[in-house]
Amino acid sequence: MGNLVDRIIKGDMRAFDDLYMKYKLPVMAILSKSTGVKGDDLIDLFHSCTLALLENCASGRIKEGSLPDSNIRAYLIRTARNIFLAGIRKKERYGKFMLPLDDPDYPGDIEKQLAVDTADPNYEEKIEQVREAVWNMEAPCDELLMLRHFEKRSSEEIASLKGYANGDVAKNMVGRCMKKLKVFVIGKFEELGL
């Protein structure tokens, strides 16, 4: 079976479900006590730290075998606290910190995390445009890109799931969708003068 994080790194999304269901309540209970955050904000905070873990798995920052099950809870709590502190400094909701987590020093260095956001004066606005484009993708691109980049399916698997002739066709379709999305977002940046 392997530990949960190793399975997520390999693209096993059921491990992500297991991790989420196992740690949601205990981590939220601790965060609620230590930060005083309640209700929807608490759920947002937990979502943000889970996203950070997922993103760090996807980007290779967390390596296979480096985060055993016994350390997951502590990792999520530490990450959530950093997000919470960064949120206090910026006086924004925690959801805003989902994408900037790409900073290599994250989650240890909050100052650096804040500096990340100021490196590009239009950073926040650009992120909003990216999010809007991704959330408004149309079929079949939304499903194809989700299968490729979230579920980490191979081209052959996507072809089999979507009924394409072979993996090359699926790869081509995914590539076209990504290109379309990229052109749309860059066009938006230019249109808005970002």
Place this chain on the structure above:
Amino acid sequence: MRIDKDNIEKILEMAIRERGAMERMEALDRQMAAEAAASRRRRTWITSVAAACVLFVACGDATLKLHTRSVGNGYEFTDISRGARSGSIEKLLNSKEFSAAYKEIQSTREEIREELQHPSYDDPDYLSQLNTDLQELDFMEAIGHLRQGKFFKARKELKAIAGAEGTFAEDAESLLRKML
């Protein structure tokens, strides 16, 4: 970090993962909420049934005036009358001798059925009394199961008694209300 043409693809991939994870987490939240609600409903039901049972035992309510419905037809103290017999069943139930009580209920039930097929008297009141006695035995059996903690079985039996609209229907309904 700057966002430009060189790294936009990487940012888009991150945003796609973010959307995928958000959708998945929201679905899991809904699933967890549904499971928690179902669990709460189960707990509430079991607690209510247990509370009702405790209430019975505590109040001695399970002895439930077992003779009161048997009297009134003029045959309550005849040989065949279950009024007297139910007294012994009641004692067995009170002393938690459930197997003996059920055996007694069954044998009495058979005797009454036999009597109904070949009645000693033609008096309609007598026949009515025998039917009432049968219903009383069913009711006592349900009480026995309730006191034993066999809530599902007791509930099923009480529902049948209530549905039959006989002499003990009102009592059965009252118990069912407490159980729910």
